[in-house]
Amino acid sequence: MNVWSQSFSFEVRGKVVDAASGKALPFATVRVNDLSTDKFISGASTDQQGGFSVSTRITSIEVQVSLLGYTTQVIQDITFSEAVADLGTIKLAENTETLDEVLITGEKSTTEFRLDKRVFNVGQNLASAGLSGLELLNNVPSVTVNVEGEIRLRGNTGVEILINGKPSVLASESGNALGTLTSDMIEAIEVITNPSAKYDAEGSSGIINIILKKEEKKGLNGSVTLNTGIPNNHSLGLSLNKRTEKFNLFSQLGIGHRTFPEVNRSINSSNDSPNSIVSSGEGDKNETFYNIILGTDYHINDNNVISLTGHYAYEVESESYSTLFDNLNEENTAIASWNRGQSTEATNPKWQYELQYKKDFDDHKEHMLLFSAIGNFFGKDQSSSFINSPIFGDAASDDQQRTDTDFGQGEYTFKLDYTKPFNDRITMETGAQYVFNDVYNDYTISSLEDGQWQINQNLSNLFEYQQGVLGAYITGAYEAERFGVKAGLRVESTDMSTLLVETGETNSQNFTNLFPSLHASYKVWDNFSIQGGYSRRISRPRLWDLNPFYNIQNEYSVRTGNPNLLPEYADSYEVNFLYDQEKFSLSAAIYHRYTTDVMENVTRVENNVSITMPLNIGTNKSTGFELNAKYDPTDWWALNGDFNYNYVKRDGEYEGTSFDFSSSPSTVRITSKFSLPAQIDFELIGNYQSRFETFQREISGFAFADIGIRKKIWKGKSIINLSVRDIFASRIQESQTVQTGSAVPDFYQYNYRRRGTFFTLGISFGFGKGEAMEFSGQKRF
Known part of the structure; x- marks a missing residue:
């Protein structure tokens, strides 16, 4: 979750889903505005499970939830309990109008920091244009790749490469590592320098997890x-x-x-x-x-x-x-x-x-x-x-x-x-x-x-x-x-x-x-x-x-x-x-x-x-x-x-x-x-x-x-x-x-x-x- 501003004392949280299927909607934009002046206070983007948590300095607010291809949801009747407003599940309906007039896209930050990993969002790195999966890794913080294709994490070898969180021959060194993956297939790269017990123990230097794209718009x-x-x-x-x-x-x-x-x-x-x-x-x-x-x-x-x-x-x-x-x-x-x-x-x-x-x-x-x-x-x-x-x-x-x-x-x-x-x-x-x-x-x-x-x-x-x-x-x-x-x-x-x-x-x-x-x-x-x-x-x-x-x-x-x-x-x-x-x-x-x-x-x-x-x-x-x-x-x-x-x-x-x-x-x-x-x-x-x-x-x-x-x-x-x-x-x-x-x-x-x-x-x-x-x-x- 990418939080733009957090220096406030009240929390607003909830989950954003598709109104028809109930499926979580990641990367939806959540804006908190002053209800009286309509000025922007803070904002966030939803995580992979559609959840969000954003802070505000005042309680007289409105919340706008938007995502490309969906109708924006505006919530004004917001109450706080012990400095927290839980908006529950917010359903976004598909916008049937055409997008020919204008296309507005919001950009995630290049790198997001989470408890046990960092997420490198590929699309925001312009120099990634035309790169292969292996070359793309050389643009990721903490990762270096030499001319021979050897991957190091924080200067050390012994790195485990995963695809969508799982081992794959397509990303192994014997399989011409990452040879069949092109950068337009990749959504993000996770760098996990100190993995929890949930992950494979393989890789003494850590794990690099490559997340492939899979769109689900109607x-x-x-x-x-x-x-x-x-x-x-x-x-x-x-x-x-x-x-x-x-x-x-x-x-x-x-x-x-x-x-x-x-x-x-x-x-x-x-x-x-x-x-x-x-x-x-x-x-x-x-x-x-x-x-x-x-x-x-x-x-x-x-x-x-x-x-x-x-x-x-x-x-x-x-x-x-x-x-x-x-x-x-x-x-x-x-x-x-x-x-x-x-x-x-x-x-x-x-x-x-x-x-x-x-x-x-x-x-x-x-x-x-x-x-x-x-x-x-x-x-x-x-x-x-x-x-x-x-x-x-x-x-x-x-x-x-x-x-x-x-x-x-x-x-x-x-x-x-x-x-x-x-x-x-x-x-x-x-x-x-x-x-x-x-x-x-x-x-x-x-x-x-x-x-x-x-x-x-x-x-x-x-x-x-x-x-x-x-x-x-x-x-x-x-x-x-x-x-x-x-x-x-x-x-x-x-x-x-x-x-x-x-x-x-x-x-x-x-x-x-x-x-x-x-x-x-x-x-x-x-x-x-x-x-x-x-x-x-x-x-x-x-x-x-x-x-x-x-x-x-x-x-x-x-x-x-x-x-x-x-x-x-x-x-x-x-x-x-x-x-x-x-x-x-x-x-x-x-x-x-x-x-x-x-x-x-x-x-x-x-x-x-x-x-x-x-x-x-x-x-x-x-x-x-x-x-x-x-x-x-x-x-x-x-x-x-x-x-x-x-x-x-x-x-x-x-x-x-x-x-x-x-x-x-x-x-x-x-x-x-x-x-x-x-x-x-x-x-x-x-x-x-x-x-x-x-x-x-x-x-x-x-x-x-x-x-x-x-x-x-x-x-x-x-x-x-x-x-x-x-x-x-x-x-x-x-x-x-x-x-x-x-x-x-x-x-x-x-x-x-x-x-x-x-x-x-x-x-x-x-x-x-x-x-x-x-x-x-x-x-x-």
């Missing part, structure tokens, strides 16, 4: 979005919604094509070889994608709804890279040189289906039962060829290699949640969930010998992975006028096994853990609150961390998984301070996280070939400070700022060598938004990430900027968006790995990657009662 409504861009970035999106008394039918369709160029460099050297290997290359990745979402809600009656949703996506990928390798002697002179070319083709089918049943009870608006069953599948059929072409020198390689991958992952989730309010202050939640993963990866590496392809048996195998997690939780919450507390306990039992079919090598793990949580809040003044929280989390090894196969794109810099990897555990503490005024709001957080059995990528070098493998190394203590501020100096200018500082202390040892270190990474994001004449909005975003250290690496800092421009035309029924991502092509991934010690050979490794600047121009048109998209969609990198 009649036929929809929108069309068309994008084009440089480099190749072309897509078409269609959203349709048909609502009747009993049924809500919704669909989204997207097709597109995009090219992702890349420049890379690397250096490898070690004491066991007098020479070093230097490479530089460039290439691009092309993706053509198709996705469709179909779903329906059937309202059996006012209290029972059944929903069925299906999501299918299909990707066609092609990659082409050319990399020049030089073998340098001790005098830094090239004694051999060759070019390594790569060509990759892949197809990726993905689908997800969900059956959900929701029952509401009459005794309280929050009393409900929710059951869902979800099935996911992601497949990949990929083949890559590598050709080394000698330029000069006896050491130049002329090998030809080929890799073939047949991959499949199925994930099945069954979830039951029950919420029981005993009164307006005390609520209990309980539920259970079972998630099962079944994965296979048939991977072969072949070399051309005497005109025949010969499989390398040492690097090829069939890898099978299964994991089942059974969890149950209970939480209890007490919420008074100024004080609230929520405590919970979750238990999860994990059964995981891996198998290398050809060698018969197996690894099985079975363990049960308890995950407590505690959250509290206290409203010191009407515009100043303090929140605190504790939770225990787990990060289980992901598929690609366990998969032992080698990535040989660069044969001098390869990565492999570790089937014996163990999960890491984290205890997380944080205190938040929230201050809110009409033109200025400030949120500050102090947090601490203690992590054991930390999963860290460890690199070793043999004959100038660096091999990186994840291992469990030591403990990690992370203490940080985060600041989020918003200032609206005028009606046409708004400023948002996000700052995060994180001090990391690592204690660890590997093969007799100490890897203790400390690091102080920080990130800054400043957003400036201007509302210009002629319904033009302009937004500029500046980002900075400092240099920081990891287990063996030094990661370089960088700064980059994005801009977004939006123009509403045809009385708001159409919107034109222009976005420029990374204006100065300064967003890079650069790292140095330096290792010295008696037990580990001395070596040096340098890696550099850069994507470049992306331009996207899009137009969106809404029809029926549909609204033009505030942003447009594209594929991820």
